[in-house]
Amino acid sequence: MEYKGKKYVSLKELSKDIQVPYSQLMHRYYRTGDIEDAVLWAAKSEEKKKSYILWNRQYENVNSIALAFGLNAGSIFARLKENESLEEIVKVLLQKETITFHGKEYNGISALATAYNHDPSIIFDRLKYGFELERALLQPIRKINRPEFEITYRGKVYASKNELYRELGIAGVCIHEMMTNHGTDFETAVDIYWETKVKAGIPAEEMLSYLPVCIIRGRYYKTVVELANEIGISTSALATYKYRHGCEGVIDTLQAMQLETKEGYILNGKVKTYKELIQMGYTSSSYRQVPKASIPVYPQLQKYDFTEGCVDVMKIYEEVKQEKLNMEQGMQMNM
DNA sequence: TTAGTGTCGCACTGGGGAAT
DNA sequence: ATTCCCCAGTGCGACACTAA
Numbered sequence: 487m488e489y490k491g492k493k494y495v496s497l498k499e500l501s502k503d504i505q506v507p508y509s510q511l512m513h514r515y516y517r518t519g520d521i522e523d524a525v526l527w528a529a530k531s532e533e534k535k536k537s538y539i540l541w542n543r544q545y546e547n548v549n550s551i552a553l554a555f556g557l558n559a560g561s562i563f564a565r566l567k568e569n570e571s572l573e574e575i576v577k578v579l580l581q582k583e584t585i586t587f588h589g590k591e592y593n594g595i596s597a598l599a600t601a602y603n604h605d606p607s608i609i610f611d612r613l614k615y616g617f618e619l620e621r622a623l624l625q626p627i628r629k630i631n632r633p634e635f636e637i638t639y640r641g642k643v644y645a646s647k648n649e650l651y652r653e654l655g656i657a658g659v660c661i662h663e664m665m666t667n668h669g670t671d672f673e674t675a676v677d678i679y680w681e682t683k684v685k686a687g688i689p690a691e692e693m694l695s696y697l698p699v700c701i702i703r704g705r706y707y708k709t710v711v712e713l714a715n716e717i718g719i720s721t722s723a724l725a726t727y728k729y730r731h732g733c734e735g736v737i738d739t740l741q742a743m744q745l746e747t748k749e750g751y752i753l754n755g756k757v758k759t760y761k762e763l764i765q766m767g768y769t770s771s772s773y774r775q776v777p778k779a780s781i782p783v784y785p786q787l788q789k790y791d792f793t794e795g796c797v798d799v800m801k802i803y804e805e806v807k808q809e810k811l812n813m814e815q816g817m818q819m820n821m
Numbered sequence: 822t823t824a825g826t827g828t829c830g831c832a833c834t835g836g837g838g839a840a841t
Numbered sequence: 842a843t844t845c846c847c848c849a850g851t852g853c854g855a856c857a858c859t860a861a
Contacts, residue, residue: 596832610833611845630845632840646846662848663830696831709856722822725858 603693657695703795718786735801750781
C-alpha cells in the first residue's frame with residue numbers, strides 16, 4: 487500500500503514507520519478501505535487514550551476518573567476545556583471536594599444551577615459550548631422568537647418549554663422523567679409537579695431539579711437517609727415501622743414512632759427494661775415489685791416536633807400523581 | 822438489625838436544528 | 842460561530858421495601 491508517496495508491504499510496517507497503533511489502524515482500514523482516514527483515526531484514538539492518563543494510570547474516559555476519585559465529571563469536563571492538565575484538575579477538585587462558586591460550596595453543578603434558579607440543563611448546555619461557570623450562571627438567557635416552540639399551559643403562553651420550566655421553577659429533566667417513567671403526556675407531567683410544588687408551599691421562583699422527601703421548618707431533606715441520619719435513627723427502623731404500621735409518609739411515621747411507648751422499671755431513679763432486670767438477677771416474680779413506668783421506645787425522637795412546619799412532600803406528590811394519572815386515564819376512556 | 826431485591830432517578834451526555 | 846431550542850438516552854449508585 488501507499489501512504490504519502492511511500493510504499494509499504496504491509497499495514498504493520500506502515501504502523502511501525504509512522505508510529506501509529508497497529509490494531510486501531512487495521513480496525514479502521516478494513517472497514518473504510520481509506521488509508522488516510524485510517525491513519526488519522528488511529529492517531530486520534532492514541533491521542534485520546536493518552537489524554538486520559540492520570541498518575542500513570544489509564545482511564546477509559548472522564549467519567550471513570552470522576553468515579554475513581556469521587557468527583558463530579560462535569561467539573562472535570564469544564565476544566566479540561568480550559569486546557570488545564572488532568573493532574574492539576576483532579577488535584578484541585580480533590581482539595582475542594584465540591585464545586586465552589588462565589589465563596590459557597592455546592593454539591594455538583596446541578597445543585598449550583600438550582601441555587602441560582604436555573605434549570606440545570608441550560609447550564610450543562612452552556613458548559614458544553616465552552617462557557618465558564620461564571621458566565622453560564624450569570625449571563626441572562628436570551629429571548630427566543632420561534633413560533634413553533636410556543637406552548638400554552640393553563641391559558642398562559644410560553645415562548646418555549648424551557649421558558650415554562652423557568653417560570654414554574656421545574657427542571658426539564660423532571661418533566662421528561664415523569665413522561666417516560668409514567669407514560670404521561672407533557673401537560674399531565676407539568677400538572678403533577680406544579681401542583682405538588684404549590685401544595686408543598688414551595689415558591690414558584692425556586693427552581694427544583696428533584697422533589698425533596700420532606701421539608702421541616704424550611705430545611706429540605708433530599709432523601710430519607712439524610713433525615714434519618716440527622717435525627718439519629720436508622721433508615722431500616724424507619725422503613726420497618728412504616729411498613730408494619732401502614733403509614734403513608736415519613737412524617738406520619740415519625741409522629742407515630744414518637745408516641746410509641748414500652749414498659750419500663752424505675753430502679754434508683756433510672757429506667758431499666760425487663761430484660762435488664764432479669765440480667766441483674768431479678769426473678770420472674772420479684773421484678774414485679776419494681777415500680778413500673780411508661781417510657782418512649784424511641785427516646786432520640788422526643789426532642790423533635792414533627793407537626794409544626796413539616797411538609798411531607800413525597801406524600802403530597804404520590805397523592806397528586808395518583809389523582810392526575812387517574813384523571814388522564816378517565817380522559818382517554820371518554821375518547 | 823442485616824440481607825436481599827428490584828426499581829428509580831440523579832446527574833449528566835450527546836447530537837441535531839435553527840435563529841441570532 | 843454562537844447560543845438557544847429540542848429530544849433521547851444511560852450508568853449505576855441510591856433507594857424503598859420486604860423478609861428473616
